[in-house]
Amino acid sequence: MTDPVESLAQRVAERVVEIVVDALDVNALVRRVDLNAVLGQLDINEILTRVDVNALLNRVDVDALLGRVDVNALLNRADVEEVMRRVDVGALLDRVDVNELVQRIDIDVLIGETDLGAIIARSSGGAASEALDAARSQAVGLDQFIDRWVGRLLRRRHPGPLAPTALLAARAEP
Amino acid sequence: MIARPPAAGWVSSQGRYAGAASRFTAYVIDLAVSAGLFALGLAGTSLVAQVVTGHPVSWSRTNIIVAVIFVAWEFFYFGYSWAVSGRTFGMAVLGVLVVRADGRAADPWRGAVRALVFPLSFLLFGLGFLGILVQREHRALHDLIAGTAVVYAWDARAARLRFLARQADIGAAGSSGLAPRGPEP
Numbered sequence: 001m002t003d004p005v006e007s008l009a010q011r012v013a014e015r016v017v018e019i020v021v022d023a024l025d026v027n028a029l030v031r032r033v034d035l036n037a038v039l040g041q042l043d044i045n046e047i048l049t050r051v052d053v054n055a056l057l058n059r060v061d062v063d064a065l066l067g068r069v070d071v072n073a074l075l076n077r078a079d080v081e082e083v084m085r086r087v088d089v090g091a092l093l094d095r096v097d098v099n100e101l102v103q104r105i106d107i108d109v110l111i112g113e114t115d116l117g118a119i120i121a122r123s124s125g126g127a128a129s130e131a132l133d134a135a136r137s138q139a140v141g142l143d144q145f146i147d148r149w150v151g152r153l154l155r156r157r158h159p160g161p162l163a164p165t166a167l168l169a170a171r172a173e174p
Numbered sequence: 175m176i177a178r179p180p181a182a183g184w185v186s187s188q189g190r191y192a193g194a195a196s197r198f199t200a201y202v203i204d205l206a207v208s209a210g211l212f213a214l215g216l217a218g219t220s221l222v223a224q225v226v227t228g229h230p231v232s233w234s235r236t237n238i239i240v241a242v243i244f245v246a247w248e249f250f251y252f253g254y255s256w257a258v259s260g261r262t263f264g265m266a267v268l269g270v271l272v273v274r275a276d277g278r279a280a281d282p283w284r285g286a287v288r289a290l291v292f293p294l295s296f297l298l299f300g301l302g303f304l305g306i307l308v309q310r311e312h313r314a315l316h317d318l319i320a321g322t323a324v325v326y327a328w329d330a331r332a333a334r335l336r337f338l339a340r341q342a343d344i345g346a347a348g349s350s351g352l353a354p355r356g357p358e359p
Contacts, residue, residue, distance in 0.1 A: 130340070133333050136196075136269045140326065143193025150307055160191075160310025164277025164323055167189035 189277070191312040192270040192324045203264030208251040212244055249289055256285030261327075269328025275313070275321050288320035 151159065162168065216233050223231040233240050255262040260272045260280050272280050272288065280288075295302025295315045302315030313323055 129336055132267070133336060135267075136328055136333075139196040139199055139268055140187050140193070142195035146194050146307070154308065163189045163191060163325060164273060164275065164311075166277030167273070167325060168277070 187326045188328065190326055192268075192326050193312060194306045196268045196270050196326070197306055197312075197324055200262065200264035200268040200270055203267055204252070204262045207263050208248055211251070212247050215247075216240070252292060253286045253289030256280070256288050257282040258285070260285065265324075269326055270324050271327035272322050273325055273327075275311075275317075275323050277323070277325070280322055284320050284322055288316055288322055291316045291319045294319070 220231045220233065235241075252262060255265075256272050259266075261270065265271065272285065274280050274284065305314045305318065306312050311323055317323055
């Protein structure tokens with residue numbers, strides 16, 4: 001059983017504390033606290049090691065968070081030049097499959113819409129390659145002319161195979 | 175924006191069976207080249223023999239030894255070229271290539287066999303070559319025996335690039351009133 005005197009003393013103490021707290025201006029008190037000094041005494045790393053970051057992140061609605069972010073304003077505040085200086089372009093390029101990239105380029109469109117055509121024309125062997133292309137194209141044209149006439153003379157209704165099977169298959173692949 | 179130049183039909187022939195004109199032209203070039211090299215070789219041999227022996231050495235076309243060496247040289251010229259790369263110098267100029275009948279790369283031995291049976295096509299007034307004209311796959315007698323075919327193999331993509339480039343260059347020069355630019359001296 002509790003001693004009546006002790007019980008009375010506890011009630012008095014509670015009442016005194018209540019009166020003191022009511023009398024205190026907590027905001028003024030907090031303003032007088034040197035938070036930097038307090039934080040300086042804290043071991044933040046020790047505290048962070050105790051935090052389960054994954055559990056914390058699981059409770060965060062990232063989509064909602066990003067929805068509230070003004071990306072344009074954020075980018076305006078970013079020093080892009082500084083960011084670019086930190087990028088290791090060599091390491092970045094090592095991760096790029098250049099062959100795959102080149103395969104995606106439509107060379108015909110590229111030449112048609114840029115001055116690349118003129119550059120290639122001036123640097124691709126000039127008259128020699130042009131003459132070789134012309135001679136070969138003439139020969140192919142003559143081959144086709146002879147083929148047509150032989151087909152007519154032999155009264156062929158269906159043309160023969162254009163190419164060997166393996167090469168036809170290779171041509172059919174993209 | 176510059177309009178895309180029309181595609182040249184001939185550049186899409188890569189991989190197709192080569193016709194008579196291309197093959198005949200390539201053969202004529204090869205005959206000229208191989209005969210020229212043989213003549214150079216004979217001249218060089220004569221010079222060396224003259225220097226060593228001190229007597230002038232002359233070769234006659236009717237000399238059986240020269241004839242045999244010439245035939246052997248022709249076998250070597252065509253056989254080695256077909257076995258190693260599937261094409262002779264003339265075929266490279268015309269952009270044609272010897273492949274297996276199904277289109278895969280020809281084995282070296284097939285190139286050698288093709289050279290060995292090549293003379294058979296000359297028999298019976300060259301009837302063996304008639305296959306190039308009338309056979310659906312343009313295969314001559316020696317192709318049928320060696321299991322080979324001849325296809326166009328020139329770099330159609332590079333040729334198309336050059337073709338398009340020239341078209342674009344001519345178009346640009348025409349619109350600016352200038353003559354097409356040639357290669358830099």
